[in-house]
Amino acid sequence: MIQAHKICKSYQDGDRRQVVLSELDVSLPPGGQMSIQGESGSGKSTLLHMLAGLDKPDSGQLTVNQLNLTTIGERQADHYRRSTVGLIFQRFNLIDCLSVYDNLCLPARLNNNLDSGYIAQLLDALGIAQHSKKRPNQLSGGEQQRVAIARALSHKPALLLADEPTGNLDNKNSSKVAKLLYEQCRRLQTSLVVVTHSSAVAALAQEHYLMMDGKLARAN
Template identity: 55%
Template sequence: MIALQNVCKSFQDGDVKHAVIKDLSLSFPQQSSISITGASGSGKSTLLHLLAALDTPDSGSIIVDDLKITELSTKQADEYRKHYLGFVFQRFNLIDCLSVWDNLCFSARLTKRFDEDYIDSLVQRLGIEDLKHKLPQTLSGGEQQRVAIARALAHKPKLILADEPTGNLDDKNSENVVQLLFELCETLQTTLILVTHSQPIASSAKLHYCLRDGQLHPQSRDTG
């Protein structure tokens, strides 16, 4: 179970304080797919960063699989992300000095979950087999996006956080990526929390929420 209990998060902009998460209490079932939509600036990425322990709430607590991540030390948070999470960032965050293949293998080797056949299947599925020996800075935005997705999945994480994973992809690659994320959610029995502006993608998840006025509002899977 992933539980948020009275979570608040705000940002200071000069003399103005903007609250993006307002006393949010909600539980997500594990081994499920959850999509989150909402207007730009509504706090969707902030929420993912809180779930990844990359940021801390002003108040409240977040519990992931009986682990209260809001009370972790810096070292413990690093271990949580390394062993538990796969994060697909909007800005990719690939390691520039490593080849695509080494980027993919890096986290898997750190967690001692290196499965070359599995990683190679991700490479084939995402159509990046011809990019394996290239450096990230030589790739297009769409290519970097697909590499970043493969890297996030390479160590078979228990929780996948995906921040606009199709934002830099064409329609064909977007459909392929979304199918892969939902399939792995089932086959790896992992939890997927996906932020997207696409209503069709959002409606494909088992649970769909809209982040509005600091709260997550359940949405119809048919209409969003």
């Protein structure tokens, strides 16, 4: 599913170059689940953005489902993002002028694969069915987070990238929502990459990594 080989990424910071990823290697089989922990600023979101096709490495090889993300053009990247990837952003990026239900259906509608039975199931599983007519700004942070998770799964993506998917939830809700997230991905055979500060959420994955010095090291 994911093959990363010697990925490098740095940013220009005034007259200094900040190396964020340095010859990073990682792989994940189809349907696999991995978690990434690491200090703030260590490059976790940067890596997710590349896996999402939102940014490119400076060098190295990155392929997802045999598609080479290092060399694809804008149109192909756009199609890849829409069809293959589900994204849960660190900030939810819900659309406030759409209802919860319409937010949820957006990726599936863009792909012409809306399955309303499945959407109803997702709303139920994540405990947000009673809020489906509300706007996101009428929900609590934790409820918005669950909507963001449901939306990322609504088009049954092959790869789900989750950046702090439970960051706004208390411990009890965090483990409940995390379990749902892992479970739904297993059911759909969706590969999952979870970035989290919570060791309990990380522990639910089969493989645990730590982002340090621009590389991913196995944590188990």
